[in-house]
Amino acid sequence: MNSFLKLSIAVVLPFAAVSCAQQGNVQATTGASYSNFQKGVTTKKQVYAALGQPHDVRKNTAGSRWSYYHVTMKMNGMGLIPFAGMFLPGTSTTSNIGLVYFDRRDRYLSVSTKSSSDMQNSFAGLGRAADSFNNDTQHVRVREEMAKMSLPFDEKEAMKAKDAGTILGANPEY
Numbered sequence: 001m002n003s004f005l006k007l008s009i010a011v012v013l014p015f016a017a018v019s020c021a022q023q024g025n026v027q028a029t030t031g032a033s034y035s036n037f038q039k040g041v042t043t044k045k046q047v048y049a050a051l052g053q054p055h056d057v058r059k060n061t062a063g064s065r066w067s068y069y070h071v072t073m074k075m076n077g078m079g080l081i082p083f084a085g086m087f088l089p090g091t092s093t094t095s096n097i098g099l100v101y102f103d104r105r106d107r108y109l110s111v112s113t114k115s116s117s118d119m120q121n122s123f124a125g126l127g128r129a130a131d132s133f134n135n136d137t138q139h140v141r142v143r144e145e146m147a148k149m150s151l152p153f154d155e156k157e158a159m160k161a162k163d164a165g166t167i168l169g170a171n172p173e174y
Helices: 003-017 044-051 122-135 138-148 155-168
Strands: 020-024 056-060 063-075 091-103 108-120
Touching: 044 063, 044 091, 044 108, 056 138, 138 155
Parallel strands: none
Antiparallel strands: 020 063, 056 063, 063 091, 091 108
16 A cells, blocks of 8 residues: 555545534433423423424324424444445434424423434445435425414524434334
8 A cells, every 4th residue: 555545545544434414403302401491481482482483393192292303423434435335324413303383372281302323334324315406395394383383483493393303214203
């Protein structure tokens, strides 16, 4: 192996092994963020003021639910191994989801949070992304909710949230 190749590996590999990407709303996915919300009193507009635009909106029998995501992806060295890296778990994903439930009067009911971790290879990540991009309309649901409430809608933020939803899988539920 020539010295240029050795130097390249020595410089690039440590950075590649610890590369990291984050996306979403950290504040909205931790339990402490909800401590000032009062059941039956706090409104959707107050939640919006505290946490920002939700990443997804779903209707349910009791009223509705706003979802917030925070995703951290870290690449490890296995993903860099030529050819084999496509099959080895080269990406570690930590997902945090905060779900805020509202009654039919648009008043805060409760919150639940969930954290999970996953390791995946390149093929699994590509398959998950393709499925989500084809099937997910969360940005449309959020736009409709913001219009209904006369709240500002940030298209750029909605598309970033759609990307986080892609990482989590189409329409993350639990």
